[in-house]
Amino acid sequence: MIDRLILWTTRWGNLASVVGLVLTLVGFAVTILGVYRSKNAAQSARDAAVQTKSLLLRSDAIADVSAALGMMEEIRRLHRAGVWQLLPDRYSALRQKLISVRTSNTDITEAKLIVLRRVSEEFKVIERRVERAIANGDAPPNPAKLNEIVGSHIDAVSEVLVSLKDLVGR
Amino acid sequence: MLEEKLLDLVVRLHKKTTEKKLDWEESEFGKEVYETTLGAFKVRIKSRWDPDYPEQPDYIVQLVGENEKVLEEFSNATFRGIEPHPYRLMEETYTVARRRALGVEAALESVLDDLGKDN
Numbered sequence: 001m002i003d004r005l006i007l008w009t010t011r012w013g014n015l016a017s018v019v020g021l022v023l024t025l026v027g028f029a030v031t032i033l034g035v036y037r038s039k040n041a042a043q044s045a046r047d048a049a050v051q052t053k054s055l056l057l058r059s060d061a062i063a064d065v066s067a068a069l070g071m072m073e074e075i076r077r078l079h080r081a082g083v084w085q086l087l088p089d090r091y092s093a094l095r096q097k098l099i100s101v102r103t104s105n106t107d108i109t110e111a112k113l114i115v116l117r118r119v120s121e122e123f124k125v126i127e128r129r130v131e132r133a134i135a136n137g138d139a140p141p142n143p144a145k146l147n148e149i150v151g152s153h154i155d156a157v158s159e160v161l162v163s164l165k166d167l168v169g170r
Numbered sequence: 171m172l173e174e175k176l177l178d179l180v181v182r183l184h185k186k187t188t189e190k191k192l193d194w195e196e197s198e199f200g201k202e203v204y205e206t207t208l209g210a211f212k213v214r215i216k217s218r219w220d221p222d223y224p225e226q227p228d229y230i231v232q233l234v235g236e237n238e239k240v241l242e243e244f245s246n247a248t249f250r251g252i253e254p255h256p257y258r259l260m261e262e263t264y265t266v267a268r269r270r271a272l273g274v275e276a277a278l279e280s281v282l283d284d285l286g287k288d289n
Contacts, residue, residue: 122225122226125225129222140222141222142220142222142223144247144250144251145220145222145223145226145246145247145250147250147255148226148246148249148250148255148257149223149226149257151253151254151255151257151258152226152255152257152258152261154254155254155258156258
């Protein structure tokens with residue numbers, strides 16, 4: 001009787017140990033999977049936040065470049081009207097806008113950044129020339145050429161705008 | 171009317187030049203003058219330094235006929251008052267024509283190859 005009892009408990013005890021081991025292993029696997037999934041979820045949330053920030057920066061850059069183009073059109077009108085006194089402030093505001101685009105953290109290519117820098121620098125030269133003319137009570141030399149130059153810059157900055165819009169579209 | 175045709179010429183010349191469909195060469199009629207042959211005529215392009223705007227030279231285009239006779243000459247100043255102004259088109263045409271005539275791309279490839287070998 002006692003032998004039978006010992007045999008029975010040994011058999012079921014071994015079975016219980018095996019079942020216990022299996023359950024432990026399964027539990028362990030489930031825990032690891034849970035940790036992995038929550039890590040991925042956190043990473044996904046971080047990625048989404050970065051993407052949203054990037055999209056916002058690109059949208060800001062598009063708004064700034066569009067504003068810069070509007071400013072250049074206004075500058076062209078003022079050149080045509082010969083309203084030189086108003087122009088230095090306009091040139092300065094435009095350059096600030098272009099600098100803002102260049103320094104914001106967007107995915108603008110190096111080539112386009114160079115375009116924006118070149119346009120900004122050339123408006124600085126124009127600003128100095130116009131300021132000198134104003135100080136002398138004159139119009140700047142060859143005013144008609146100024147609008148050719150501004151037109152050329154409008155074309156160049158328009159291309160930057162197109163490439164920014166393409167980036168947002170992706 | 172003539173101005174419209176000249177503008178058309180600038181636009182088409184720019185397109186064909188940037189598409190690398192024209193053979194530009196150095197012209198013997200001046201330093202930094204480049205020309206391409208189109209049918210029985212030649213088109214020449216050159217830049218002229220503008221002391222008022224040193225960073226923005228003027229660009230001059232000539233239509234040349236038989237016996238090197240210049241039939242028509244115009245520049246960006248010809249199109250003053252027109253918008254959009256073709257200054258940038260003329261600037262790009264000149265720059266690309268110059269590069270093609272001087273073989274700049276081939277020279278760059280060769281230099282880059284040599285620099286690559288040293289690595």
